[in-house]
Amino acid sequence: MTEIMLVSHSLNLAKAALKLAKEMNPNKSVVHICAGINDGIDFGTSTIEIKEKLSNILKNNDALIIYDLGSSLMNVKLAIKMLENKHNNLIKILKAPFLEGLLLSILYNNENITIEELKNKVELETKEHFK
Template sequence: MTNVGIVLVSHSLELVKGLEELLNQIKQSVPIAIAGGTDENEIGTDVFKIKQAIQSVYSEKGVAVLFDLGSALINAELALEMLDDTKYIKIADAPLVEGAYAAVVQSGIGGTLVEVIGSAEETKNLQKIIR
């Protein structure tokens, strides 16, 4: 069984590599791809890296995309525009680390794309409660 794929987008390649390493400790058959930094290995995001990451984990179960900062969202949206079929791809409005953790757990137990996105986005509310 294929689970919902997770794409982690960050301005820092090191940040998403570290997050991927953390998530690999808990994932259960969850495809994870990262898109961090620019082609020149500098801070920033690259629409083509994001597109490739999405394609690498794509299935009809879906893909949840999480991002760190606003311009990463813009490039993720541009990457979606470059793809033919995006009905199974959703961008989560969630904190990157907490949202990715929740998304991987939900995907790992067989959650749908809607459930995975919902779990990721719910972590925003948890941050408000903790504060």
């Protein structure tokens, strides 16, 4: 099953979003949080922390990344480049609103769906909601 990684400027925001998503759909999706800097005390994202968490996920699985703001995306892309294209086919970045993307990713994620199918399904559904 695809593992999900939340990248957020705020540890509190990421934890609250995950709590809500798990309450609404408590499936077995594994969700990693990469949020805040200085152990989540301050706002921001760390390219190095993103790279390290991605490296750990990619040892056994693929990773769908959900991010909150544009600078989070910038750090995600830089972290992926730092992986030197070793795992690019195992990483997908979701283009969907943060909370809705998380909720739907957890809802649709299962052993029978590929990361590409999961990404496309969530993006299509969120796109329909935000026309």
